Amino acid sequence: MARTPSPDGDLFGEAATAQTSAPRGAVPLAERLRPHELAEVIGQPHLVGPDGTLTRMLERGSLASLILWGPPGVGKTTIARLLADRAGLVFVQISAVFSGVADLKRVFEEAARRRRTGARTLLFVDEIHRFNRAQQDGFLPVVEEGTITLVGATTENPSFELNGALLSRCQVLVLRRLDDDALEQLLRRAEAVTARKLALTDAARAALRAMADGDGRAILNMAEQLFAANPSAPLDEAALATIIARRAALYDRDREEHYNLISALHKSMRGSDPDAALYWYARMLAGGEDPRYIARRLTRFAVEDIGLADPGALTQAIAAWEAYERLGSPEGDLAIAQLVLYLATAPKSNAAYRAFGAARRAAQATGSLMPPAHILNAPTKLMKNLGYGAGYEYDHDSEEAFSGQTYFPDGMSRETFYRPAGRGAEQEIKRRLLHWAKLREDRE
Known part of the structure; x- marks a missing residue:
């Protein structure tokens, strides 16, 4: 089955052969390294390894409708294409960003015609969480009837963004952020396919992997820039930074990462680990979080997790919050950092929190005595x-x-x-x- 090249294909494997007859220079490096087989996909052994979920599913001949959930550049599009190849399905791709009801209706009608001729369709929907609830409901009958095998890709938590009815008809598979070893494998594949060595010191090579922040497509795009720059001597970290910009950390103030990081900050302080707490605080600031939100959550922590074990914790929280309001960023950020350290190192007690909860339950149970x-x-x-x-x-x-x-x-x-x-x-x-x-x- 012919493949339709995708400009946003997002994972690359060990195959180091081009998939197109176009001149090498005209094909992006990421596309040239797209895997031919699921086993070549890097970084997702729990899905495509010998005992992986998808491997077993294909061996049974029972490919279910799926939701692939993971950060950018980890293989969602590539895996969907390879699943269609292995299962003998016609691969159709749409993006929820650019598609509407009319597009969905046309795709469903074409899949139904295809089915009458004995061919089946795998519909890959990129950014499926961007469809509204009514549009998501439109998938239910065609998935139930078997008109399509749906593979949706999302970077957002499906529990928050997808209808319960749609989720109940799909299996959610989590794709992992590419670790350092996986990113290094991609760099080696890039060097093999180009027959060139990246001109980087060991420290700069490590810095390049860190810049990619777990995104396979990003690291190959950066490698391609370095090949094009063709430096005469290996670059150190400072020289690398003049050519390559660090990829912005994934963080969205109204999405799951927002809640993941505030949870990490809260639990690090509860666990009396000031260093981890400072790290998560810094991560939130780097992602653009409003320090006022953090100050509010820290004030809550002072009364929930410290309480009367250190009555001064609440005073410190209000003082740090007020200091930030007076100073703003970046000067006021330090006041909140000091508060993080104070709370993380304070004695802990949730006795007041538990007492209030118990009193509320008793008040509800006893009515108007x-x-x-x-x-x-x-x-x-x-x-x-x-x-x-x-x-x-x-x-x-x-x-x-x-x-x-x-x-x-x-x-x-x-x-x-x-x-x-x-x-x-x-x-x-x-x-x-x-x-x-x-x-x-x-x-x-």
């Missing part, structure tokens, strides 16, 4: 005659300023919501609560 009469305010004679405030003991007049009276509603037994962790300042709070509990027990 009245406070006990002795703690009701009695500003009028009628209220005093009804017993409001009767029997109230003013704690400051009691020994140790503790009366031990009950303050829970009549008809509700005493509950213990707050259980200090015994770390940091909560160690002293725990001691006081145990002492008061003993006084209350003696009174009763």
Whole structure:
């Protein structure tokens, strides 16, 4: 089956032979290195290795509709093409960015005609998450009837971006970001197919792999620029940077990476690892995150994960937030960095967080029980005659300023919501609560 070259093909394998008769100089290096077989695809052994998911699926002759989820340049388009070849399906490709309802209808009608002649269609939909919900629903009948085998590609979390009904009819496969070894394999394939060695020092070669940030297409495009530059001597890291620009880190402030990184920051601080926490904070800033959002989340952390183990944590959080508002970036970024270090190294307790949750559940369960009469305010004679405030003991007049009276509603037994962790300042709070509990027990 003839292949239709794709300008955005995104993974390259060990095959080092051109797939076109056009002059080598006219064909991008990435296209020349496109694999001929699934086994040649680099970096995804869990899918295309001997025991990979797709390998087993093809051996059984049961290719399901798929959603390929992964970052750019890891092989989604290439894998879809090779699946069509192996399964004997007609490969049709559309992009959700440039296609609408009319395009989908035409593709479905052509697939139905093809099916009547005994041919089957693999429809590859690039950026499938960009179709709206109604357009996604349009795939349901043709997938269910077997008119098409759908392979959708997305860089976004399918759980957030795709209809549940469509997801239930497809198997989601995760493609991994290319690691350093996989990127080095691609560089070697590039050198083999061009019969040239990249003029880079070892440190610059490592820097080039880092610049690609896990994107196979990106590293081959950068290699192609270096071949074209044809330096007379191996480039060091500084010289490399004058020719190649570092690829921007993947980060979208309203997409999954946003939540992944704030989760990493939060959990690093909870795990008392200031170095990891600083790293994730720096990653978020590098991705363009608004420091105010980070300050807000750190303030929440101060009360959720530290609480009364260090009552100063909340004060520090508000102070850092205010400092950023006064200074802005980049000066104010350091105030938030200091806060990250403070929170990561502070004693941890979620006792206040758990206590509040337990109290809310109890409040919902007990409805509108009245406070006990002795703690009701009695500003009028009628209220005093009804017993409001009767029997109230003013704690400051009691020994140790503790009366031990009950303050829970009549008809509700005493509950213990707050259980200090015994770390940091909560160690002293725990001691006081145990002492008061003993006084209350003696009174009763």
